[in-house]
Amino acid sequence: MKIGKEFNIFLFSIKLLLKRKSSYYIFLILMVLVFFIASASFITASIKKELILTHEELPDIVIQRVIGGRQQYIPMDYIDKIVSIPGIKSILPRVWGYYYFDYSGVNFSIVGIDPLEPFYKKSLEENIKHIKTDDLIKRDDWMILGNGVRRLFSEIGYVDYAYFKKPNGEYIKLRRFDYLTQESAIFTNDIILISQNTARKLLGMDDDYVSDIVVNVYNKNEVVTIAAKIRDILKDARTVTKKDVLNSYQNVFNYKLGFFITLFGVLIFTMMVIVIDKLGGLSETEKLEIGVLKATGWTTSDVLRLKFYESSFLVLQAFIIGVLLAVIYVYILKAPIMMNIFSGYASLKTEYQLIFAVDFKTLFLIFIAIVPFYIAAIIIPTYRIATLDTYEVFK
Amino acid sequence: MIEIRHLTKIYDDKIVLQNINLDINNGDFVVIMGPSGSGKSTFLSIISGLSRPTEGSVCYDDINISKLPESDVGKFRNSKIGFVFQKFNLMENLTVYENILPPVIIAEKKITKKDIFELLKRFEIDNLSDVKVKRLSGGEQQRVALARALVNDPELLIADEPTANLDYRLKNEVIDTFKKIHYQGKTIIVATHDRVFTEIEGARIINMINGKIAEMV
Numbered sequence: 001m002k003i004g005k006e007f008n009i010f011l012f013s014i015k016l017l018l019k020r021k022s023s024y025y026i027f028l029i030l031m032v033l034v035f036f037i038a039s040a041s042f043i044t045a046s047i048k049k050e051l052i053l054t055h056e057e058l059p060d061i062v063i064q065r066v067i068g069g070r071q072q073y074i075p076m077d078y079i080d081k082i083v084s085i086p087g088i089k090s091i092l093p094r095v096w097g098y099y100y101f102d103y104s105g106v107n108f109s110i111v112g113i114d115p116l117e118p119f120y121k122k123s124l125e126e127n128i129k130h131i132k133t134d135d136l137i138k139r140d141d142w143m144i145l146g147n148g149v150r151r152l153f154s155e156i157g158y159v160d161y162a163y164f165k166k167p168n169g170e171y172i173k174l175r176r177f178d179y180l181t182q183e184s185a186i187f188t189n190d191i192i193l194i195s196q197n198t199a200r201k202l203l204g205m206d207d208d209y210v211s212d213i214v215v216n217v218y219n220k221n222e223v224v225t226i227a228a229k230i231r232d233i234l235k236d237a238r239t240v241t242k243k244d245v246l247n248s249y250q251n252v253f254n255y256k257l258g259f260f261i262t263l264f265g266v267l268i269f270t271m272m273v274i275v276i277d278k279l280g281g282l283s284e285t286e287k288l289e290i291g292v293l294k295a296t297g298w299t300t301s302d303v304l305r306l307k308f309y310e311s312s313f314l315v316l317q318a319f320i321i322g323v324l325l326a327v328i329y330v331y332i333l334k335a336p337i338m339m340n341i342f343s344g345y346a347s348l349k350t351e352y353q354l355i356f357a358v359d360f361k362t363l364f365l366i367f368i369a370i371v372p373f374y375i376a377a378i379i380i381p382t383y384r385i386a387t388l389d390t391y392e393v394f395k
Numbered sequence: 396m397i398e399i400r401h402l403t404k405i406y407d408d409k410i411v412l413q414n415i416n417l418d419i420n421n422g423d424f425v426v427i428m429g430p431s432g433s434g435k436s437t438f439l440s441i442i443s444g445l446s447r448p449t450e451g452s453v454c455y456d457d458i459n460i461s462k463l464p465e466s467d468v469g470k471f472r473n474s475k476i477g478f479v480f481q482k483f484n485l486m487e488n489l490t491v492y493e494n495i496l497p498p499v500i501i502a503e504k505k506i507t508k509k510d511i512f513e514l515l516k517r518f519e520i521d522n523l524s525d526v527k528v529k530r531l532s533g534g535e536q537q538r539v540a541l542a543r544a545l546v547n548d549p550e551l552l553i554a555d556e557p558t559a560n561l562d563y564r565l566k567n568e569v570i571d572t573f574k575k576i577h578y579q580g581k582t583i584i585v586a587t588h589d590r591v592f593t594e595i596e597g598a599r600i601i602n603m604i605n606g607k608i609a610e611m612v
Contacts, residue, residue: 005501009501012493012497012500285487285488291484296497296501297472297547299469299470302501389440391437391440
C-alpha cells in the first residue's frame with residue numbers, strides 16, 4: 001500500500017463526502033444523538049462523583065425530631081440522654097435551616113457554626129485557605145459564602161456585606177468574611193456559614209434548641225443498632241443513617257437511569273433506521289460514484305477503502321463534535337434544562353457547579369453503538385455494488 | 396493488438412453476444428454500428444474489462460483480461476484504456492478538475508496537476524476547472540469525460556455513443572476531437588448510431604446485429 005496513493009484516496013473520499021447533501025443531514029443526526037447521550041452521561045458521572053466525595057463527609061447518624069410529620073427543633077438536653085450509649089464516638093448539635101432571600105426569590109442554606117468546635121474548625125481550615133478562626137470568635141456579624149451565593153450577591157451589589165431579615169422583621173447586617181472553595185459544590189454552593197448566635201436569631205431558635213444532632217460511631221457495623229437505641233431513648237426522634245441517605249440517592253438515580261436508558265433507546269432506534277436505510281441500497285449518486293471509480297480502474301478494495309475513510313470521517317467527526325459540545329454544554333454552560341431533570345435541586349435556584357467527570361464506559365458504549373454500525377452500514381452495500389459488473393452499475 | 400476470440404455473453408438466458416471473433420490493430424479507428432439491442436455496448440464493456448464474458452477471451456497482446464483477477468483488470472484498465480460513456484457518467488457535484496482525478500489517484504505513473512491542466516487546455520475547458528460539472532453544457536461535459544478518459548495517456552480509447560446527446564455543432568466538434576486523438580496514434584473503438592463516424596478516413600466499420608458481427612468493412 002503506497003502512502004501517497006492512500007492519502008489521495010482519503011482526500012478524495014472527503015471531497016465526495018462534503019459534496020453530498022445527505023452527508024450533512026446524517027452528520028447532524030448523529031452529532032445531536034451523541035450530544036444528548038454524552039451530556040446525560042457527563043451529568044450522571046459528575047453527580048455520582050460529587051456524591052462519592054460527599055459520602056465520605058456524611059455523618060453516620062442524623063437525629064431529627066418529628067412531630068405530626070413535621071420536623072421540629074430538638075432540645076439540647078437530648079444530647080445528655082444519648083451520650084452514654086456505648087459505641088458513640090462524637091455528638092455534634094447543628095444549627096441550620098433555610099433562609100428565603102425574597103429579593104432574588106432564592107432559598108439559601110444557613111448553617112450556624114462554632115469556630116472553636118473541632119469539627120467546624122477542621123472543615124473551615126480545609127475549605128478556606130489561610131483562615132484565622134480566632135477572628136471569627138471575636139464577633140458575631142460575619143458570614144462565609146458558598147460559591148453560588150457569592151455570585152448571586154455580587155450580581156445585586158452585595159459585595160462586602162448583606163442584610164438579613166429576622167422572623168420579627170428586624171434586619172441584621174452581616175459582613176463578608178470569606179468564601180468557600182468551589183470543590184464539592186453540591187452541598188456548599190448555596191450555603192452561608194454564620195455564627196451559631198446569628199443563625200439562632202435568623203431562624204428564630206432558642207438557645208437551648210438545635211436543628212438536628214449528628215452522631216458518629218466507632219464501629220460502622222453498629223450504626224443500625226445505635227440508631228435503634230437512640231430511637232428507644234428519644235421517642236419523638238427519627239434517625240437517618242448514612243445508608244438511608246445513600247438509598248435515597250439511589251432511588252433518584254434509578255429514575256435517572258430510566259431517563260438515560262430511554263435516551264439510549266432513541267439512539268439505538270435512530271441508528272437502526274440509518275443502518276436499515278443504508279443496507280437497503282446506496283443512493284443513485286453513490287452508485288454512480290462507485291461505477292465511475294471502477295470504470296477508471298479502481299479495484300473493489302480501493303473503493304471499499306474510500307468508503308471506509310468517508311464513513312469513518314463522518315461518524316468520527318459526529319462523535320467527537322457531539323462529545324465536545326456535550327462537554328461545553330455540561331461543564332461550561334452548566335447544562336441548562338437537562339440539569340434540572342438530573343439534579344433534583346431545582347427548588348433551590350442557586351447554581352450547582354458540575355465537577356468534571358467522564359464516564360469512559362458510557363462513552364465507549366455510545367462509540368460502539370454508533371461508529372462500527374454506521375461504517376458497516378456503508379461498507380456492506382458498497383461491497384455489493386463494487387463487486388457487480390461495472391457496466392451493470394450504470395444501468 | 397487486441398485479439399477477440401469466441402466472445403459470448405449471456406444475460407438471464409438471453410444471448411447478447413454470440414461467438415465474436417475480431418482482431419484490432421494498434422492505431423485502428425474502429426466504428427461499431429448497429430441497431431439498439433444489437434450488443435454494441437455489451438461488446439465494449441467486455442473488451443474494456445468492465446464486464447466478463449460468459450465464454451471466449453479478450454487478449455491485449457499476450458494478456459487475456461477475461462481471466463485476470465479483478466484487481467489486475469482494474470490496474471490494466473487504468474493504465475491502458477480510457478472509456479467515454481454515452482451519458483458521460485460524471486460526478487455532478489464535483490468540479491471539472493475533481494472529475495478528472497479518479498484515474499489519476501490510483502495511477503502507477505505520476506501525473507501532476509500541471510499535466511492535468513495541460514489536458515484541460517487541450518480540450519479548452521481549463522477555464523472551467525473549478526466549475527461543477529452540473530453547470531456545464533452537454534458539449535463541455537463530453538469534453539470533461541474525454542479528458543478523464545485520456546488523462547492517464549491510455550493506448551486505447553473506447554467510446555459508447557459519444558455523440559448521442561449532442562447537437563449537430565457539438566457532434567462535429569467531438570468527431571474532430573476523436574480524429575485528433577487518433578492522429579496522435581491512439582487506438583479508438585466507438586459504438587455509435589451516427590453515420591458521420593463512418594466517413595472518417597481509414598475507419599474500420601463493423602456492423603452488429605443480434606449479438607453477431609454481420610459485416611466488417
